[in-house]
Amino acid sequence: MRAYPFDSLAAYGLHAYITIFAFSGPIYLTTYFQDVVRNGITYKARGGTNVTQIVYSSDGTPAAADIRVSPDNLGIFASWGARGYLEGLPIKLEIFDTGSPALGAFDMIPGMVIGSCGEDTDGNIILGAQGRLAILKSNMLEVHTITCKAVFGDDRCQIPLDVPVVARNTAYITQAQKDDWEFTRQVWARVFQSSSFNNLVYECTTQGTTHPTVQPTYPTVAGGTVLDGTAVFTARAARLVAATGSALDFFTVQLSSDPGLSDPLPLGKIIPQTGPLAGIKIPIKDFDSGTLVVTLFEPFAPSAFPTGTSFLIHPGCDKLFSTCQAYSNGRKFRGLPYGPNSDAIDARA
Incomplete structure (x- = not known):
């Protein structure tokens, strides 16, 4: 039986530390006054x-x-409740004695996650948090389908989408050396220079280790190469690119210029970098390459995207094998594209 680090019966008053491990970083709250x-x-x-x-x-x-x-619309926004943005995130609830906070805190439910996220009539966000027993409700076996089970850009998909900045004194390998058990970040990196990522990613094309302290100037044109320590990197066009724009109405955003992506944007994400929804990954329903208008699946207040709002934007994936092949990534497809569907099975019955 776990014990409190303080005498709960003699405590001056019990309150809670609440830590929500959100997309943009931890949010620290307390129920104290x-x-x-x-x-x-x-x-x-x-x-x-x-x-x-x-x-x-x-x-x-x-x-x-x-x-x-x-x-408070500074770090926590009212729209998060109705849209369920906090669902699935880790959360920690710790009880402490307000009279003797130095004695420590008691983690009420270790391993807790947010199972539901809603909104009450006063505009407060209501979180339903669950402990480790909630894991028992999830699928324990692999379910095979004709669609891919990877998330676009993750280490199973291995398309270099949101890769980290190149690190100093770090070993990198080439695509040919990489297997399915190694991370995308061991091959790919981004470089922030001249106040921009320049809509490029850098592929390690000669295995090696980056210089311990000095970062060379990386090329700003796709196809350019650079020697960093003993590793050679080649610039490639990024699929996560910068854009600016503003809301036209509740469902559409007008981009200021063509993002320059050759891959389809529907089912991709547009991610505000400024404003009240900064860091939120918003699914794209459609994109008109003629008018440069992005249509969203769900409504947002136009005031959230004023003129000059900075975005990151990337194409989408419908998880079909044909789309994976279009991305030249068919070998990484995480599904069974040639498995019989229900029509074929019923026909043999």
Whole structure:
């Protein structure tokens, strides 16, 4: 049985530290009436933030919790609740004694994740957090389908989408040396120079290790090469590119210029870099290459994308084998494209 680091019966008052491991970085909150500094981190007090319910299992241990978070439109936005943006993210709920915070905190439900994210009538975000038992609800076996199970750009797909910045004194390998158990970042990198990523990624074409301290000037034209330490990198056109634009209405964004992507944008993502929705990956429904208008699946307040809003944008994938082949990535397809469908099975019945 786990024990509190403080005497819960003699505690001056019990409150909670809440840490949400969000897309743009951890969000630190407290249910206390004022901000609390802990290990150099400030946990922000929000008037509506509270733990409204804790569910216990039959052995008396906490199993789930409902948490109310008050949006401030600075780091937490009201639209996150209705759109469910926090679902599936890790969250930590720790109880501490406000009279003796130095004694430490008690992690109520280790390994907790946000299972549901909604909004109440007052505009607060309501999080339904679950512990490790929620894992038992997920599929335990692999389900084979004719569509790909990888996420576009992840280490299974291996298309270099959002790769990290080139690191110093780091070993890189070539595509030919890479196998399915190695990471995309071991072959590809991005370089930020002249205030831009220049819509390029860099492929390691000669195995080696980057210089420990000095970064050379990387080429800004696709096809150019550079020697970095003992590794050689070749510039390639990126599929995650910068763009600027503004909202036309609730469902459309007008881009200022052609993003220059030859791959299809529908089912891709447009990611605001500024404004209240910065970092949110918004699915693209359609793109008109003539008018440069991006159509979204769901509505957004036009005020979220004023004139000059910076975006990142990348093409999409419908997870079909033919699309994977169009990306020259058929060998990485994570599905069974030639498996019989239900029509073929029924015909033999």
